[in-house]
Amino acid sequence: MIGRREAGRRPEGASQSRADLRDQYHAWIRHHRLSAADSLFRVLDNPVSSVLTWLVIGIALALPVGLNVALDNVSRLSASWDSPAQISLFLQGGISVEKARQLEIELGEREDVTETQFISQEEALQEFSALSGFADVLASLEDNPLPNLVLISPADNLAGSEVAALRADLQGYPEVDQAVLDMEWLQRLNSLMELSRRLVLAVGGLLVAGVVLILGNTIRLAIESRRDEIVIVKLVGGSNAFVRRPFLYTGLWYGVGGGVVAAVLVALSLWLLREPVGNLALLYQSAFELRGLGIMGAMNLVILGGLLGLAGAWLAVTRHLAGIEPR
Amino acid sequence: MISFDRVSKRYEEGHDALREISVSIEQDELVFLTGHSGAGKSTLLRLIMLMDRPTRGQLIVDGQNLAAVGARGVPQHRRNIGVVFQNHQLLFDRPVFDNVALPLIIAGYDHREVGRRVRAALDKVGLLNRERAMPVTLSGGEQQRVGIARAVVGKPKILLADEPTGNLDPALSGEIMQLFEDFNQVGVTVLIASHDLVLISRLHHRIITLRQGRLVTGTTQ
Numbered sequence: 001m002i003g004r005r006e007a008g009r010r011p012e013g014a015s016q017s018r019a020d021l022r023d024q025y026h027a028w029i030r031h032h033r034l035s036a037a038d039s040l041f042r043v044l045d046n047p048v049s050s051v052l053t054w055l056v057i058g059i060a061l062a063l064p065v066g067l068n069v070a071l072d073n074v075s076r077l078s079a080s081w082d083s084p085a086q087i088s089l090f091l092q093g094g095i096s097v098e099k100a101r102q103l104e105i106e107l108g109e110r111e112d113v114t115e116t117q118f119i120s121q122e123e124a125l126q127e128f129s130a131l132s133g134f135a136d137v138l139a140s141l142e143d144n145p146l147p148n149l150v151l152i153s154p155a156d157n158l159a160g161s162e163v164a165a166l167r168a169d170l171q172g173y174p175e176v177d178q179a180v181l182d183m184e185w186l187q188r189l190n191s192l193m194e195l196s197r198r199l200v201l202a203v204g205g206l207l208v209a210g211v212v213l214i215l216g217n218t219i220r221l222a223i224e225s226r227r228d229e230i231v232i233v234k235l236v237g238g239s240n241a242f243v244r245r246p247f248l249y250t251g252l253w254y255g256v257g258g259g260v261v262a263a264v265l266v267a268l269s270l271w272l273l274r275e276p277v278g279n280l281a282l283l284y285q286s287a288f289e290l291r292g293l294g295i296m297g298a299m300n301l302v303i304l305g306g307l308l309g310l311a312g313a314w315l316a317v318t319r320h321l322a323g324i325e326p327r
Numbered sequence: 328m329i330s331f332d333r334v335s336k337r338y339e340e341g342h343d344a345l346r347e348i349s350v351s352i353e354q355d356e357l358v359f360l361t362g363h364s365g366a367g368k369s370t371l372l373r374l375i376m377l378m379d380r381p382t383r384g385q386l387i388v389d390g391q392n393l394a395a396v397g398a399r400g401v402p403q404h405r406r407n408i409g410v411v412f413q414n415h416q417l418l419f420d421r422p423v424f425d426n427v428a429l430p431l432i433i434a435g436y437d438h439r440e441v442g443r444r445v446r447a448a449l450d451k452v453g454l455l456n457r458e459r460a461m462p463v464t465l466s467g468g469e470q471q472r473v474g475i476a477r478a479v480v481g482k483p484k485i486l487l488a489d490e491p492t493g494n495l496d497p498a499l500s501g502e503i504m505q506l507f508e509d510f511n512q513v514g515v516t517v518l519i520a521s522h523d524l525v526l527i528s529r530l531h532h533r534i535i536t537l538r539q540g541r542l543v544t545g546t547t548q
Contacts, residue, residue, distance in 0.1 A: 023435070024435065026435070026437070027436075028435065031432070031435060034432065229420075232429070234405075235376075235378075235416065236405065236406075236410070236433060236477065237403070237433050237434070239399075242402070325378075326376075326378050327378075
């Protein structure tokens with residue numbers, strides 16, 4: 001064992017090269033294990049500053065992730081409203097009820113229409129006076145100001161643009177005064193959602209950059225505090241990779257811890273919101289329930305934290321480690 | 328083992344630390360390097376360690392022309408050389424055992440082999456019973472011996488020492504020098520920089536003297 005190592009020290013020993021490679025691999029694995037354990041020990045050895053670092057990273061990650069979870073819930077909610085889009089056909093004043101019913105049947109036979117409903121101007125007036133509370137005022141009117149109405153439900157498989165095309169087509173009927181697609185508010189909601197998503201993305205990007213910089217600075221301080229040690233290690237033959245490894249692991253542990261804190265914070269806030277949201281949904285006769293990160297989401301968050309930690313540590317070691325040489 | 332061929336070192340500020348040094352040190356030799364402070368002793372050691380590069384001339388260590396060793400090869404080169412410093416350069420937050428084990432950890436030995444070798448090295452310098460002690464609890468002489476144990480634990484072919492007895496009293500200095508002679512006996516090339524002429528002239532080894540960067544005596548054995 002010793003003899004082989006001694007022989008392997010010089011590159012001349014060609015027959016030794018395979019054993020040498022295997023030795024190097026084992027040495028590499030061994031040092032990774034050692035660095036990981038040593039870094040974790042150092043992180044846990046300073047509980048106060050480590051917990052503070054974890055909290056900073058956790059909060060910075062939890063903010064965009066939490067907003068994203070909220071947006072996901074809203075879009076799930078609005079998706080359930082998406083299908084029953086309706087087109088209201090307000091008919092011309094001179095059209096009789098018979099002709100209107102005929103039109104309704106004719107439209108009901110179209111392939112891109114699933115359901116039609118005729119509401120005569122009398123029915124409309126009754127409903128309006130019942131709901132609006134203007135019954136007296138409306139009764140005093142000589143003419144019924146409301147038009148006959150046909151409600152059209154487009155086929156389920158129509159895309160948004162096809163529904164819009166259907167509306168334009170229906171507008172072309174001579175009996176139709178105005179065809180109105182009752183989806184505008186939904187479109188507004190959707191564009192609002194899109195805007196919010198981009199905002200969350202931008203805020204998330206900034207916070208992620210912040211996390212990397214915070215970690216980079218934390219690792220830089222760790223490097224500074226171990227400057228003498230780095231010099232000694234380099235003097236007795238430690239390579240840059242050897243010196244770098246414990247700091248990369250330190251970054252990894254800070255990042256992973258921050259990811260765990262973020263996942264806990266998101267889960268905690270959802271747990272706090274669950275009951276009021278459930279009550280609100282009940283008032284709207286909805287079975288809507290908040291959906292959280294899930295196990296996979298939480299795992300991804302922890303992995304993301306770890307990657308950011310590594311990135312920050314990498315930033316710090318590439319900038320600061322090479323400059324520390326024995327003088 | 329170590330061969331300087333017309334080596335000069337000029338620092339950027341224009342100071343000539345070494346001028347045209349040609350000297351050769353054979354394997355199995357123990358050589359003292361002396362001269363006033365600023366004469367170039369440390370620079371010479373730094374060149375061997377690749378902490379600095381010569382401005383001119385050729386330096387061959389263990390058959391390897393150091394000009395051909397790139398930045399990536401420096402750590403490997405240093406692993407073949409044990410170094411003892413005047414100020415010990417110990418890790419003060421780790422016990423004696425961990426300090427001595429450092430070169431072995433870097434070279435990637437498994438922990439059983441590390442334990443065996445560290446204890447052998449500590450036994451050699453007489454500190455076997457202090458392996459769990461922290462360096463601050465040790466005397467200056469003991470700290471220096473930890474430094475020596477660390478330098479020899481990887482069984483290097485070359486052992487360099489920069490003023491190893493600088494802070495020690497004559498009795499302790501004698502003991503430290505005895506240790507170096509013991510390592511030399513088992514085939515390690517030893518080069519010791521020291522200005523303690525009284526001590527080193529008693530020991531009957533070749534003495535290389537530098538003055539203002541020039542070699543004055545000791546070119547040959």
